Amino acid sequence: MVVSSSERRFVISLGCPDQTGIVARVSGFLAEFGGWIVEAGHHTDTTTGWFFTRLEVRADSLPFGVDELRNRFAGVAADLSDRAEWRIWDTDERRRVVVLVSKEAHCLHDLLGRVGSGELDVELCAVIGNHPELGPITEAHGIPFHHVPFSKDPEAKADAFEQVRVLAEKHDPHAIVLARFMQVLPPELCERWAGKAINIHHSFLPSFAGARPYHQAYERGVKLIGATCHYVTAELDAGPIIEQGVIRVDHTDDVSDMVRKGRDIEKMVLARGLRAHVEDRVLVHGKRTVVF
Amino acid sequence: MVVSSSERRFVISLGCPDQTGIVARVSGFLAEFGGWIVEAGHHTDTTTGWFFTRLEVRADSLPFGVDELRNRFAGVAADLSDRAEWRIWDTDERRRVVVLVSKEAHCLHDLLGRVGSGELDVELCAVIGNHPELGPITEAHGIPFHHVPFSKDPEAKADAFEQVRVLAEKHDPHAIVLARFMQVLPPELCERWAGKAINIHHSFLPSFAGARPYHQAYERGVKLIGATCHYVTAELDAGPIIEQGVIRVDHTDDVSDMVRKGRDIEKMVLARGLRAHVEDRVLVHGKRTVVF
Amino acid sequence: MVVSSSERRFVISLGCPDQTGIVARVSGFLAEFGGWIVEAGHHTDTTTGWFFTRLEVRADSLPFGVDELRNRFAGVAADLSDRAEWRIWDTDERRRVVVLVSKEAHCLHDLLGRVGSGELDVELCAVIGNHPELGPITEAHGIPFHHVPFSKDPEAKADAFEQVRVLAEKHDPHAIVLARFMQVLPPELCERWAGKAINIHHSFLPSFAGARPYHQAYERGVKLIGATCHYVTAELDAGPIIEQGVIRVDHTDDVSDMVRKGRDIEKMVLARGLRAHVEDRVLVHGKRTVVF
Amino acid sequence: MVVSSSERRFVISLGCPDQTGIVARVSGFLAEFGGWIVEAGHHTDTTTGWFFTRLEVRADSLPFGVDELRNRFAGVAADLSDRAEWRIWDTDERRRVVVLVSKEAHCLHDLLGRVGSGELDVELCAVIGNHPELGPITEAHGIPFHHVPFSKDPEAKADAFEQVRVLAEKHDPHAIVLARFMQVLPPELCERWAGKAINIHHSFLPSFAGARPYHQAYERGVKLIGATCHYVTAELDAGPIIEQGVIRVDHTDDVSDMVRKGRDIEKMVLARGLRAHVEDRVLVHGKRTVVF
Incomplete structure (x- = not known):
């Protein structure tokens, strides 16, 4: 509601x-x-x-x-x-949300649409991207966009994460959403943002953690693919699960079809998980969650 | 649980x-x-x-x-x-259940299996059929079976319903389950068994009430078919809904395929609805139910 | 694909x-x-x-x-x-699509996102709204928006539909999508756009045709709500069905919750139906469709 | 069909x-x-x-x-x-099926019901159990039951598997169904029955392979549980997948609730997978299947 x-x-x-x-x-x-x-x-x-x-x-x-x-x-x-x-x-204290993105647009488009239409009643404070591509659409919705380039050099990467941290924390956010961010948060940031940083992983965890889950799913020949919204912890893709969803695939679906079908589930699972979080419906206990 | x-x-x-x-x-x-x-x-x-x-x-x-x-x-x-x-x-007072059947076996098989394996913890007191076919399997599970033939003659039909009533009420049942019974209960029995008589209708109500719902669904070209578990009321297929489910169909499914696929949903929806009823989870208010 | x-x-x-x-x-x-x-x-x-x-x-x-x-x-x-x-x-001949909207934003947001991210490979030629609200977001995506006000006066309404017709047909579109347009097309336009005009209805048809389907669903106390993508015909909400979907609701969902949950299904069902149409996967035969 | x-x-x-x-x-x-x-x-x-x-x-x-x-x-x-x-x-050559069971009744009950009602048109030649409990219900359906006790002693176990092999192969079966058999087939039997031995695993593979998958699922706090029907290969729970299904769970479901809800999915997934197999709809290629 x-x-x-x-x-x-x-x-x-x-x-x-x-x-x-x-x-x-x-x-x-x-x-x-x-x-x-x-x-x-x-x-x-x-x-x-x-x-x-x-x-x-x-x-x-x-x-x-x-x-x-x-x-x-x-x-x-x-x-x-x-x-x-x-x-x-x-509830008069409106929830503040910061979104981290890379190049994949679908989750961001979906969140912008939900916020723009009033369906998700939060203050979307800023979007931070490690690539500039999603800037224009973000700004078209009247939301500030920050481009923080990431490199593979460890020191430069640490600097970039520090920039992201400062940009995000400026808004004292209730939620930091990794909307297909594609960068692994350093352990100290996971710790610092515990219970606030929310990731959408494009598989039905614990299957296919890590990189290229749709490729892994295709190789294994599964008949359903899924997505998982979970809190970020230092152990990759192992944080407490808030929401999951699946969609059927069959032999006619190659990896690109799985990617396309999976997007619909990613968007929906992330939106549901984020809504539960900002409405304070999620209580974490160990590795499990209670979602009222 | x-x-x-x-x-x-x-x-x-x-x-x-x-x-x-x-x-x-x-x-x-x-x-x-x-x-x-x-x-x-x-x-x-x-x-x-x-x-x-x-x-x-x-x-x-x-x-x-x-x-x-x-x-x-x-x-x-x-x-x-x-x-x-x-x-x-x-809960020490075990729930007593009477099942009414016709010739269609799948819902009865499913209930017998659930009760027999201890999954559904009720006392299945009796099965009453307007055809004799399902007697042997019922009795193989150690449950009494009564055959009450029905004819189209109104007076004979009224007599048959009276027999069914007496046979059922002998057990003072908490639930009288119409497991694809295929006979419309007379209004006075609907009244008498209000909140106890549970029907499984083989469509996603309110679509396709009445006879031959899979044929209706096929004619309309729907892409999902369903089943509805509801309390029986005098208005046909219009009682308060306890549970519903659906399954996908496509153009390759003719009516007989829909019948087959639909059976799986009927069984599952009936079992869920009956479980909710016997665990006293269903509160009826007007035409709507609260299912805790 | x-x-x-x-x-x-x-x-x-x-x-x-x-x-x-x-x-x-x-x-x-x-x-x-x-x-x-x-x-x-x-x-x-x-x-x-x-x-x-x-x-x-x-x-x-x-x-x-x-x-x-x-x-x-x-x-x-x-x-x-x-x-x-x-x-x-x-397939070198790119599909041209015109979208008709009212004030409800979610289906349009979703289509803009899918086209903008390249997921749905069509030429979105124009969006026509009977209200001006959705103009800015449309134009932010670089798509022309036309506002055609509708009144209840029959003559003015006929004029408005004529304007819509001219604006849409200028693009010789393969699909005219009624993305929650909220206006009933006149019979001659249904005829003219037969097999091209695609509607998303916010119920699991044939249940709850016509106005305020979520209110109807709430009154009836159903346990699943749905959406239906179908070709527009002169008979309201009775055209050949391309795609349908459902989502669970329960007693805790009031009408506004149903509206919100239903949006996710509307978006997804419309996107799937439109994709099937523009990839020429839908063959209509009487009231039924074959969707390859 | x-x-x-x-x-x-x-x-x-x-x-x-x-x-x-x-x-x-x-x-x-x-x-x-x-x-x-x-x-x-x-x-x-x-x-x-x-x-x-x-x-x-x-x-x-x-x-x-x-x-x-x-x-x-x-x-x-x-x-x-x-x-x-x-x-x-x-298709005049009716498919012969042998079923291996342990004590868990639900999959066997379901198969007996489907065969008994004519829905699954196969010849159920025999049921072999490593425990005697499921004998009576099998025989009530007119199907021969063989009890082959298994012990943990490796030699005795090898003897038991040899008995199972002889009993099964006497019928020259098209399918040997491990309906919650709870014994790991020796590699030489996996090899011998390649493409014929079908298992139902009570998790959404590749998650939770091996023992006690519902306990694993509970520990991980997943929001959906599943079942997988696959061909048996020497590598445990890693054979080509024929069919999968899932069902939602939430924090109110403890392990015993998961076991109960999971049974419905196991039954349905096994029945669908077996149907596809006996109708010769499954073509295996490496670790993947094409299911027409």
Whole structure:
């Protein structure tokens, strides 16, 4: 659901060790102040004994603002467990997104279209490309484009990544989207952007990690190809998965057909994964995600 | 999830007008007695202002049995609204299912296989056929089979339906499954079995209601065919939908190919719909269902 | 497969009454001149006794050009039947496409992206809108945009359609795409553009023809929503279907969620249908299509 | 399409190096004798330059029987290439199938249902189990069941495999189906049954080969699980893929839910793969398959 500003909400996300009474404690706290829960998800991972919840509350149903809600909820969370992890998003705080691209246009076109038509309600702050080709279409949508050339020389590459980092962090982004960026982030950047950097990999992971996945898929003779949207971690294509999708192929599809068909899945999977992320629907726990 | 008896649970389903504090009230009631919520779903239909919830509680976490839980929950529900509708299922009470068939074997084979292998944990009490063909395979699975011949003469037909009714109701079933039964239930039986009689229709409703849906689909030249599992109501193929599925077809598929491909979808959609029903996951509201 | 000019091909499409030896006659004709068949599809509709074939031949494998091929093939076709219908497309003749839009942006964005990135190898000649909103993004892609205002006054509306007709036909287009145009073409234009005008309807036809299909779908409580790409005929939303797709919805999706999820299917189904059309893969026979 | 004996057909499959005129040569040969082609598929693998075709001809349209057709077609094939590989199946020769099982019932139940209802028109000669549990249901369908106990002792295991081999080969089967057999065939049996032994693996290969794939999938946190039907080769789970399918899972699905949902895909994928195999629709080339 697209949250419009007229339907301002506070979105509470919480993870903590499971125990009796968490739902009652949290919902009781909200009810005490007349909080109107619009959407609620609960989940217990029985293998790890971890409890997850996400609640959307109408902002105008509470007698205080988001800061006071955070203050008060901190007490609730502390009561539940000193290992509790929680955050509260005020939907009036529009999500800021930075996109990293190379030459492949389809994911960027798709994101620009979704943002431009209002379907994806985020602030697209900047697009950064290691090639200049996607500049004009980005700017036609009124979005700033930065060209940061990359070379294979390690030092120059490190410099380029530092430029990308500075350009991206200037916007204090909630999401840094690698929209077919084709460059492997250095480990320190993976660490720094943990839980924020989102990649779209053009295979159904864990199959065909790494380079040229459609070629790998063709060689293996699979009957479905896919795409995976995941958080970036230092281990290549091994981060927590947010969303996946597949599409049928058959013997009449050569690698170029797979590339073409795969694009539709990449676009859709990235858009769904990004939407879940910016709506604060994704809770990461180890290598797995809960997507409410 | 298949609920085994060693994991006895009480499953609370509730629908009532939406208001602030319902989640808190219900979860608070459970927390008061140490009730351990294993699974929880909440939903508000904003067009009708109706709230729905379904909670699974570990039976051994409560200090009382299901009768006392029902007694006490009646008070909670009455507090919330005099229009509240609720029920509590003790998973130790195994679901009883009666299946009505004609000659088409695939849905029955599938159900027998699922029950026989323990995947669908219900008591399959009886199969009633208006033709005798499916008797032997039913009995090979150790399930009683009753042959009730149907004729076109209205009076004889009414008699036959009365026989079916008596045979089915003897088992006080939670579900009466029309597994390609091919006979239209009379309105009084639809009324009597409201919310219990489940049909599998071999089209993606509302397209192609009524007879020979695959022929209709072929004539129209659709590129996907489907199946719909729904509650039976007096209006033919118009009851609340529980589950639907589709499969691709193309110009190489004639009607007999559609029939064959469609069977796989019918089986799967019926099995999913029936599972949701017997696990008390389906809440009906007007023509729509909430499936937790 | 995107046919690049370096892989020039002649694409032969033929429909005629079925009889023994058609494949041999057509392939024998090509073999006689060294014609290298790159892709071949054959189909017989057994209900109507009609045979369909589509052959892609490498242009450089034949000793003559497309005009001579047409001359010679006319003889082959005439031998087979005086009811034979055939056409030959020279892939060097780039397909010209005109797009009609209203305010809904997603299908246009998607087509612009596919054409701009070279994925859909057509000449997008013009976009015509009955509202001006989509002009800037169209022009940012270097495509001419024409605004033709529509009113409800019948005479003014007829004038507007006449303007659209003139603007579109100036390009002698192979396809006129109604990309969520929201205006019902008058019967004479349906007739005139038969087999060229392609619509995307935002439902899984024949369910929910006409206005506000997502509202209809919501009311009915379906568990999947869809989109249908079809040729425009005088009977509303009843033309031959080229492609369809669906996506799951559940009780948490209100109408606006359905609209959003449906867009992804509309875009994809329209793009696939249009690709099949411009690659001359669609043979219409009555209300049904063969899509090779 | 299920080929009934009243629609007797000869099915020609051919693979050979690609060259101009193959389609003309083969279809010309058939046309010469009045052969009525009911279904035809052609494909060229451009990476290997190999051509594949499969033709269904009405048996009663030819003036000779299958032996004479084989004699004459041998000449056609030899003319095309001395590397040509071909076979002709007379659909009057019913396919014989042997099934190997362990304790998991769902794939066997599904196959028994399809054969019993006439949907899959094969002769199910025997079921061989390394456990006795699935004997009664097999015999209820009138199919012989053989229990061959397996132990971990290498010599005893080799003896058991030899028993299985003898029991299976007694029927000269066209297909030996490993329907969740849970035993790894020894290399010499893989070699001996190459192109005949068909396995269903409960993952979307190449992901999660080997043991406990659902556990692997759960650990990795994938959002779709799948099943793969493939020919058995000496390298575990690496044989040519015939068919694959997937189904969505999410964080609410634990391993036992994945097992349950996966079963539906396993059954369907195995049934589709086996159907393609027994209808002689699968041509293997290296690690890839063409499925007409």
